[in-house]
Amino acid sequence: MRFSHLFTKTSKDAQSDAASINADLLGRGGYVSKTMAGVYSYLPLGLKVLKNIEAIVREEMDRIGGQEILMSALAPKENWMHTGRWNTVDVLFRLPASEGSEYALNPTHEEVVVPLVQRFVNSYKDLPFSCYQIQTKFRNEPRAKSGVLRGREFIMKDLYSFHLNQQDLEEYYAVAQGAYDKIWERLSLGERTYMTYASGGSFSKYSHEYQVLLPTGEDTIYVSVKAEKEGNRIAVNKEIFEEGKTICPVTGGTEFRPEKASEAGNIFQLGTKFSAPFKLAVPDAKGELQTLVMGCYGIGISRLMGILAEAFSDEKGLMWPAAVAPAQVHIVPIAKAVDEEAYAKACALYEALTEDGIECIIDDRLDVSVGVKLADADLIGIPMRVIVSPKTLKEGQMEVKKRSAKEATMMPYDGKALRKELC
C-alpha cells in the first residue's frame, strides 16, 4: 500500500467521540469513519484489520465443523412473533415496509436459522451439525457512545449448533470453548481473556461470556483468585456475583477480584427455546419425535477491532498484533524527491517484500516532514517500522524498530535479517 495512493488520511484532531479510546485512535489513524453515533464505515486500513480478524475466526469455526452460510438481515415479523420476541426485545429495529407490512432488522438470527434448518433436517441421522455466518447486525441502541464497541450496526460471527439431546450439545459446547480459546490466543488476547460465568436462562445454569480485561471496559467481572493461582482464567459476571456468597463454579474458590473488562464473545445453551416454537423436531432411532437441542456461539468481529485497538495502544497510537495488522512493515524513506537514493531504495525494498507476500505500507509522501511521517507510523501502529535514509544507507543499513519496542536496531539493507525477524 502506497501512502500517496491511500485516499484516507491520519488526523491530529481528537475525534468527535473521543470519550471512547477506540473511536479516537481508529478515527485518527484513518481506520474508520463515523457515519453517525454507533454506526461506522470501515476505511481501507480498517477493512484489512476486520478481514484479518474474520479469517482467524472463520478458520477456527471451519475446524470445528461449522458450515459457513450468510443469512438475511431482514426477517418477516411473523418469525419474531412466533418466538414471542417481536414485542420483548427492546433493541429490535422494526421496519415499516410496503403495503403495511413490517420486518425485523435482525440483531440475532435464531428466528431465521431455525426455519432455515427445518427445511433440511428430517432424521436423527442428519444430526449433529453446526452452521455459522459472519454478517452485519443491527440494534436500536438508545445511546451509542463506545465507538465500535457497542454499535447500532456491527459485524458478528454467530454459529448455531443442532443436537438430538442435551448430552450431545454439551460435548459440542466444550469443543466450541476450545475453538474460542484458540481464537483469543491467535488474536494475542489469550492472556487477558476470562471465561466468565453468566446467567444461563431457562435451559442451563450458566452461559459464558469471554471478557477481555481492559481498564476502559464497560463491564465489571469478578476474577476467581483460586482459578488464577491454578493457571486458569475464570470469572463470574456482575449479574450473578453476590459478595460473600458466590462460589467459583470451576474451583469452588470464594475469593474474587473485580476487574474492568469488555465482552468479546458469548456462548449459550439454548435448549429447545427456539426449536420448540418452530416445531423443529425429528424422529430418533426409536422413531420417537425429539425436539432439537441448540447452542449458539457469538463473537463480535467489529467489536474485537475496538477491543484490540484499546488493548494494544499507547499515548502515541495503535500497536496492532501481527495477526491482525493491516500490514507487517511500515517503510519510511527519508527523502524529499523521487530521484534520491533513499527513496529509490525504499521503493525497491517495498517491491521486494510485497513480491514475497509480506504486506507493507510505504510512506512515499514527499511533501511531508520526517516528524509527521514518524508520528503517523506510530499512530497507525504497524508492527515493524523501517527507515531508509542517506545516513543508514551509507553503511548499507536500514533502521528497524518494532512498534512495541523502545529502541531501534540497525539491519543490513538487503532485508535478509528483516525477513527472519518477520517469521
Added chain:
Amino acid sequence: MRFSHLFTKTSKDAQSDAASINADLLGRGGYVSKTMAGVYSYLPLGLKVLKNIEAIVREEMDRIGGQEILMSALAPKENWMHTGRWNTVDVLFRLPASEGSEYALNPTHEEVVVPLVQRFVNSYKDLPFSCYQIQTKFRNEPRAKSGVLRGREFIMKDLYSFHLNQQDLEEYYAVAQGAYDKIWERLSLGERTYMTYASGGSFSKYSHEYQVLLPTGEDTIYVSVKAEKEGNRIAVNKEIFEEGKTICPVTGGTEFRPEKASEAGNIFQLGTKFSAPFKLAVPDAKGELQTLVMGCYGIGISRLMGILAEAFSDEKGLMWPAAVAPAQVHIVPIAKAVDEEAYAKACALYEALTEDGIECIIDDRLDVSVGVKLADADLIGIPMRVIVSPKTLKEGQMEVKKRSAKEATMMPYDGKALRKELC
C-alpha cells in the same frame, strides 16, 4: 466438501417462487433459502458462488485503482434530506429509531460516501481516486418476485470515483468500462452482455447499463444491428428507444432488434449532483474552488448469481461456469458400503485433488441410489462429474463427464488426464 457433511439438501419439489427460474434452481440445488419474498439466505454452496463472483469483481476493481472500504447500511435521515432524496426515493426503507429519530437503510451510498470522502480530500493533489465496497443493500420493493434478481435485500459492488473536472471523469469512466468488460468475460457472460445506452440524467446525455441476454429477462433492450455486424455488443434501453427515431450512439445505425435481457450492472456520470449539496469542493492548482465531479459504478453481486443460474442451466439443473462454480469436480462413487473398493478409491481421489487445491464435492452418501446421485449432480451443476465404479476400476479407469457435454469419456484413475482437463 463431503455430501454427508453438508447440512443442506437438494429438493425435487418446485420451490414456492418457482415462477422465477433462478429461485427454483437455486432453491432446489440447495444454494439459497428464502427467508421471505425478495429476501434470501445463502447456503454453503451458494455462499461459495457469491464469494467467487465477489473475488473476480474485487480483482478488477483493485486493478483500476479502486480502494476497498465497507460503508454502513444505516445513514442518518439528515444526509438523505440534504440531497432531497429522503422523500423522493420510493424504495427507501425509513427506519424508526430510538428517541423519535429516523434512519435510512441505504439502497445506494452517495449519501454516505460523499460526507466520508469530504473528511479526507483537501486539495486537487488528492484527486482523482476511487473507492468501492461489496455490501448489503435494501430496497422497499412493493413486489419482489424474481428470486435473487430483484430483492428487498441484495449484495452490490458500488464504486465511486472523484475528479477535479469532467474530462478527468470521462477518462476514468472509459477505464471502468474496460474493467466491466473483463468482468463479464471472466464470468463467461461476455458473449451475451450488451453495453446498453440509458438516460443520463442532468449531467450527461447517457448512462450505461450492462444487460445480459436472457429469454426470461425482465427488461427489453434494442440491440444495434450495425454495431453487431462490426463485432460490438451495443444496445439502447426501452426508456430511450423510439421506433424509427433512435440512432445507435456508437455506429449511427438505425436498425435495432428487441431482445429480452437482465441488468447485471450500470454506470453513471453523476457530475456534481451529490458533491454540490454536501459542498464537496477543493481548490484547484490556481486556488479556485472546484466542486468535485463524480462517477458511480454498480454491479449486482447476488443478482449476478441469479443471472448466471438462468444463463447456464438446462432442464436437469444448473451448469456453472468454472470461474464461479462452488467446486470444480463432483465425484460419485458407485458403492453401497465404505469398505468397497470404489468407495475407498473415490475418497482417495477426493483427498488427492483437494490436496492440490482443486475444490471437489464427493457424494459419499451410502443410503441413496445411483439415479438420485446422478440427478443431484446434474441439479447442482459442478462443471465436471467423475464416476468411480467397480466397472470403471476394472480397467483402471473412471468416467468423466462435463456438465455441459452430452457424452462421458473414460480417463485413467490416476487423475493425470483429469488434472490436465481442469487447467
